[in-house]
Amino acid sequence: MKHKLWWMFILFFILPLAGFITTTYFVTNGEVLPLDKALLNLVKPIESAFLTKFMSFFSHLGSTGPVVVLSFIFLAIIYVLYRKKDEVLLFVIVSLGSTGINQNLKFVFKRERPFEQIVVENGFSYPSGHTMAAVSLYGIVTFLFWRHISTVWGRILLIILSSIMISVIGFSRIYLRVHYPSDIVAAFLVSGMWLFVSISIYQYVMEKRYEKRRI
Template sequence: MKNKLYLQFYGSCALVLFASLGYIVKFYASWIEPFDTFITNGIRSLQPTWTTFFLWVTKFGNPLTVIIIFLAILFVLLYGKRYVEAIWYSAGVIGIAGIFNPLIKLLFMRERPTIEHLVSEHSYSFPSGHSTGSMVLYGTLIFLVPIFIQNKTCQRIIQLLLSVFILSIGISRIYLGVHFPSDVIGGFSVGLGWLLLTYPIYEEKRFIWRFKSKQN
């Protein structure tokens, strides 16, 4: 119960952060310009050394890649009769990354940065779809790692690598010039809010499912 309250509190904080950023972006965009400019200049100062890496890592947040990885993981979960996990995973990737994020972009209609783009993008900027998608897709896997791997040390290593991977995808969007830092933070906040608020619900459903399965 204690962990549930913590998760719900932090999840709520993430959504409050998203709502606050969205309000500023929509009505007082000039307020956040100094922050966006400072972070963008710092990250893009790494050019061209990191260009190859960020062009590579950003592909793991592309819609097609996300769909392929999602379907592969979904197949594994269904094959292993992990139905509760499959439902939670699908709800996040389809509902939040696939439907909610594109729709919410239409509310803010923020134009992308006017600096040079190293990849082609045509939709609105806030919140970053790559950031939301990677947080939901790979973030869910962070929670599900213990299901597949029993060794605690291996669990922590894989979870850390997935966390760094998510962060790298977000940074790549700034480095490549297609997103403001506030877009990335907004996307991460949406995805993280979803994960932290729904994980306790998933845990409860998983416990009930396992209990019923044992009875049968």
């Protein structure tokens, strides 16, 4: 069991941390900028009025207002269906923590957004707040509902839907040229680490509570 936990720590924390440090090094030194711009240019040929509206809609789902509304909906479902106050608390901690981490990182790195934006966005670029919000929201939703879904197909559907939402929201920020691809990569890595740490602490606390009840 301890061996398994060690490998999970390496896979979901050490490797993402190394990836974030490496990405940040190239971003702060400007070495990744040519690649970022080249990737943005690759997306330009697929631009269309319909796709812009489509991507704008999904991008909006990652903004503060919709995320708050969706969070309240998921919180209500979790509490009404399962009466798990500890799961509600975990949900709140993950969501608020993700926002706090993102704002602090943006303030530290102060990276400017791409110049040619399809939609106008203010604030700093690195890492993507919309993407971090999406990863945190749908990541914790997947973890919490997975625990209560007993069927294999139900769990597969949960993972597919969450993965689609995270991927499309992340790509929409690149398509709309309000973020560089490296902003999205960093957001995935940071949010992944935050989810792993939060869930690990939650499971540790729950196991300790269970052990105390058995005594």
